[in-house]
Amino acid sequence: xxxGFDNEKYLExxxxxxxxxxxxxxxxxxxxxGGKLFDDYHASRVLPGFKPDxxxxxxxxLKDTAEIVIVVSAEDIESGKQRGDYGITYxxxxxxxxxxxxxxxxxxxxxxxxxxxxxxxxxxxxxxLADLGIKSYKHYRIPGYPNDVATIVSDEGYGKNExxxxxxxxxxxxxxxxxxxxxxxxxxxxxxxxxxxxxAGYAKFETFPIWNIPLKHPVNLAYEAxxxxxxxxxxxxxxxxxxxxxxxxxxxxxxxxxxxVNATFELIMGESMYKSPTDMGVNMAGNCIxxxxxxxxxxxQEIIRRYYNAMCQKRIHGESKDNIYKLELLMKQADVTPTxxxxxxxxxxxxxxxxxxAVAIELNDGxxxxxxTGDLLGAAxxxxxxxxxxxxxxxxxxxxxxxxxxxxxQTLKTEYLGSINPRLHTDEILIALSTSAASDELxxxxxxxxxxxxxxxVHSTVILSSVDRNLLRKLGVQVTCEPxxxxxxxxxxxx
Numbered sequence: 022x023x024x025g026f027d028n029e030k031y032l033e034x035x036x037x038x039x040x041x042x043x044x045x046x047x048x049x050x051x052x053x054x055g056g057k058l059f060d061d062y063h064a065s066r067v068l069p070g071f072k073p074d075x076x077x078x079x080x081x082x083l084k085d086t087a088e089i090v091i092v093v094s095a096e097d098i099e100s101g102k103q104r105g106d107y108g109i110t111y112x113x114x115x116x117x118x119x120x121x122x123x124x125x126x127x128x129x130x131x132x133x134x135x136x137x138x139x140x141x142x143x144x145x146x147x148x149x150l151a152d153l154g155i156k157s158y159k160h161y162r163i164p165g166y167p168n169d170v171a172t173i174v175s176d177e178g179y180g181k182n183e184x185x186x187x188x189x190x191x192x193x194x195x196x197x198x199x200x201x202x203x204x205x206x207x208x209x210x211x212x213x214x215x216x217x218x219x220x221a222g223y224a225k226f227e228t229f230p231i232w233n234i235p236l237k238h239p240v241n242l243a244y245e246a247x248x249x250x251x252x253x254x255x256x257x258x259x260x261x262x263x264x265x266x267x268x269x270x271x272x273x274x275x276x277x278x279x280x281x282v283n284a285t286f287e288l289i290m291g292e293s294m295y296k297s298p299t300d301m302g303v304n305m306a307g308n309c310i311x312x313x314x315x316x317x318x319x320x321x322q323e324i325i326r327r328y329y330n331a332m333c334q335k336r337i338h339g340e341s342k343d344n345i346y347k348l349e350l351l352m353k354q355a356d357v358t359p360t361x362x363x364x365x366x367x368x369x370x371x372x373x374x375x376x377x378x379a380v381a382i383e384l385n386d387g388x389x390x391x392x393x394t395g396d397l398l399g400a401a402x403x404x405x406x407x408x409x410x411x412x413x414x415x416x417x418x419x420x421x422x423x424x425x426x427x428x429x430x431q432t433l434k435t436e437y438l439g440s441i442n443p444r445l446h447t448d449e450i451l452i453a454l455s456t457s458a459a460s461d462e463l464x465x466x467x468x469x470x471x472x473x474x475x476x477x478x479v480h481s482t483v484i485l486s487s488v489d490r491n492l493l494r495k496l497g498v499q500v501t502c503e504p505x506x507x508x509x510x511x512x513x514x515x516x
Contacts, residue, residue, distance in 0.1 A: 022069050022319075022385055022476055023069060023314075023315035023318075024069055024070040024312065024315065025068060025069045025310060025311060025312035025313070025315030025316035025319065026068040026069060026070035026309055026310055026311065026312075026316065027070065027309045027310075027311045028070050028071055028072050028075055028309070030308075030309045031071070031075060031079075031306060032075065032078055032079050032082065034305040034308060034309065035303070035304075035305045035306075036083055038303050038305050039052065039079075039083060039191065039224075039226075039303055040083070040086075042222070042224050042303055043086070043190050043191055043222075045294070046221055046222030046294075047219050047220035047221060047222075048190045049190055049214060049220075049221035049222065050191055050192070050221065050222045050224060051192050051194060051207040051210050051211065051221060051222070051223050051224075052191060052192065052193050052194065052223075052224050052225075052303070053194050053204055053207050053223070053224070053225045054076075054193050054194060054195040054203070054226050055203070055225070055227040055228075056076070056227060056228055056229075057076075058074075058076050058077050058195060059073075059074055059121055060073050060074065061073050061074075061075065061076060061228065063229075063247050063323070064228050064229070064306075066319060066322075066323050066499065067239075067240050067243045067244075067316065067319050067323050068240065068306065068310065068316055068319070069312075069315055069316065069319050071306075076226075076228075077125065080127060080193065081126070081127070083191055084127055084128070086189055086190045086191050087189055087190075087191040087192075087193055088128045088129070088130040088187055088188065088189040088192055089122055089127055089128065089129045089130065089192075089193045089195060090129075090130055090131055090132070090133055090185060090187070090192060090193070090195075090206070091118055091119065091129065091132050091195055091196065091197075092132075092135055092195070092202055092203050092206050093111050093112065093132065093133070093135070093196060093197055093201055094111070094134075094136045094200065094201050094202055095134045095136050095137040095138065095140045095143035096136045096138075096140065097111045097197075098110070098111060098112045098134075098140065098142050098143045098146050099141070099142045099143060101142075102198070104197060104198060111197040111198065112142070112146045112149075114197040114198075115132055115197060116153075118195070118197065119132075119155065128189070129155075130156065130185075130186075130187055130188070131155070131156035131157060131158060131185055131186070131187075132155060132156070132157045132158075133157070133158045133159075133160055133202075133206050134146070134147060134157060134158070134160065135160045135201060135205065135206060136161070137159040137160060137162075138161070138162065147159075156186070158183040158184075158185045159182070160182040160183065160202065160205070160206060160209060161181055161182060163177075163179070166178075166205070167205075167278060167281050168281060170281060173285065174285055174288040174289055179208065179209040179212035179213065180216075182213075184210070185206075185210055185213075192210070194207050199251070204282075207223050208223065208282070208285055208289070211223055211286075211289050211290070212289050215289050215290060222294060223286075223301070224301060224302070224303045225275075225301045225302050225303070226303050226304065227302065227304060228304060228306055229244035230244050230245075230255045230270045230271065231270065231304065231306050232258070232269045232270050232302060232304060232307065233269060233270075233307040233308070234270070234307050236255055236256070236270050237354055238320075239317045239320035239321050239324070239355050240310075240316055240317070241255050242255075242320065242324060242351050242354055242355050243320040243321075243323045243324050243327075244272075245347070245351055246323065246324045246327040246328070246348055247323075247327060249327065249331070249344035249347045249348050249351070250331075250343075250344045252347075253272050253273060253274065254272060254273040255270055255271075255272050255273075256270070256271065256272065256273055256276060257269070257270065257271075258270065258271040258276060258297050259276065260276070260279055260296060260297035260298060261297035261298070261300065264296035264297055265296070265297075269297075271297075271299055271302075275298040276298055279297070279298045283295065320355070321355050321357045321361065322362055322478065324348070324351050324352055324355050324357060325352065325357060325359055325361060325365075325501070326362070326499060326501050327348055328345070328348040328359065329359065329480075329501035329502060329503075329504070331344050331345050331348055332345065332504035333502050333504045336484065336505065336506075337484065362478060362480065363383050363389060363478070364383050364389065364478045364479060364480035364501075365381075365480045365501070367381035367383075367389045367391055367480070368380055368381035368391065368480045368481060368482050371391040371392075371393060371482075375393045377394035377400070378394050378399075378400045378481065378482050379391055379392065379393050379394070379400050379481075379482050380392045380401045380403070380404040380479060380480065380481045381404065381479070381480050382404055382474070382477050382478065382479045382498070383477055383478045383479075384408065384411065384412060384473075384474075384477055385473065385476060385477060388411060390404065390407050390408045391404060391407070392404025392406070392407050392408075394444070395444070396444070397427050397431070397444060397445065398427075398444055399445065399446060399447075399489070400481065400482075401447050401479075401481060401489045401493070402444070402445050402446060402447050402450040405447050405451070406421060406422070406450060406454070406467070408470075408474060408477075409421075409454075409467040409468070409470045409471070410467060412473050412474075413463075413466045413467050413469070413470045415463055415466065415467060419463055421454055421463060421464045421467050422450065422453045422454055422457050422464070423457070426453055426456065426457060427445060427453060430445060430449055430452075430453060431443045431444075431445070434449075446486060446488045446489055446492070447492040447493065448489075451468075454467065454468055455468055471496060474496045474497065474498055475496065475497030475498070476497060476498075476499070477497075477498050477499065478498075478499050478501070479493060479498050479499065479500050479501070480500075480501045480502070480503075481500070481503065482505075483502065483503060483505055483506055483507045484502045484503070484504070484505065484507075485500065485502055
């Protein structure tokens with residue numbers, strides 16, 4: 022994989038830029054932190070070289086001056102809203118985030134419950150936080166929010182919210198997911214700080230869209246693909262263009278809300294410190310792209326992956342979030358088709374040759390390896406073994422796992438555990454391989470190659486089982502599937 026992004030330069034530039042922004046105010050900055058802090062895999066996919074935990078590492082450079090406030094909507098707690106990637110509710114994710122932040126030495130000051138209306142589950146969570154010794158504060162829905170600025174910036178609006186006690190110059194406002202109320206929390210704090218004579222400031226940290234690369238740059242198109250179900254739209258920031266005569270990129274929600282936010286700043290502070298949504302940002306990512314071609318290629322691949330994911334979700338759930346048409350449009354704008362992902366054609370060709378489902382992987386050196394459906398192994402498992410042999414320089418005809426070792430596992434699956442499919446899934450073949458590795462040097466050598474699969478593209482000609490998808494993702498593999506099942510005639514498919 023070509024490196025297209027200078028991660029060390031990014032950490033240095035980003036932390037320095039935030040320090041400079043803090044100094045512009047009364048040594049107090051509320052930083053709205055969008056996106057994922059610990060595991061921003063989208064950024065690492067479209068900006069090769071960007072580490073998934075780069076934002077966290079940047080914050081660690083500021084940890085002596087920073088504290089974190091985690092914001093969660095009481096309405097989301099009441100409804101049991103879940104994070105799709107972890108499968109846990111937002112209230113549990115707050116606890117996970119606190120553990121994660123504190124585990125790396127970052128100070129978590131408190132939790133803010135937004136849109137609070139004495140929801141039963143929110144009350145239970147509030148008590149749980151108290152029992153754990155964690156401070157919590159309540160913010161309420163404001164009538165006329167966000168447009169009735171006069172009411173919002175008054176004792177009947179932000180004034181009713183509890184003031185969050187903070188002790189450090191940089192206050193990072195983060196949340197389990199979108200719609201939690203991060204910006205409203207920042208602005209409420211500005212109101213209370215200025216009431217107390219503290220001239221605090223606000224800034225927004227979002228990695229995408231990148232403001233200083235072209236509107237239709239593949240990296241920015243990939244952001245639209247990632248948020249296609251939210252109907253986000255990249256656009257030229259008209260306020261920045263008017264104020265400075267410079268073309269920059271922002272997205273529709275920030276542009277649409279800016280007049281309201283600007284009016285709010287003026288009421289709180291007497292004047293606004295910003296002339297555009299772009300002014301509010303502190304994103305230096307665009308300055309750290311060192312190989313534009315590599316980032317363009319990686320972003321185009323990401324758009325194709327998002328398209329396949331949407332198509333499979335439609336096939337699995339029987340409905341669409343109306344994002345498929347937009348993803349098709351984004352592929353046209355990026356001038357790509359699904360088969361531009363090399364593994365797609367390789368897998369489809371293998372399926373056509375064998376008449377059965379197939380899986381292909383592109384290794385990090387560009388080699389394409391395939392796996393076919395057999396009597397003992399599913400196509401994903403066969404691909405996995407073949408890939409490990411190829412990386413390890415092991416002859417293709419070598420039997421890393423004997424058929425006699427596979428047979429007992431098949432018997433366990435079908436006769437004792439009630440499985441219809443006797444073929445080994447990827448987790449089962451790895452267990453069998455690890456068992457063989459105890460006495461077989463070649464099996465041990467193959468097993469040692471697993472970390473080298475990270476970042477590889479994999480495509481299956483049918484929707485993989487959740488077991489196979491999860492195992493491959495744990496290995497850091499990027500998985501796409503054709504939107505069809507191995508047995509399309511069946512009505513029920515176990516995902």
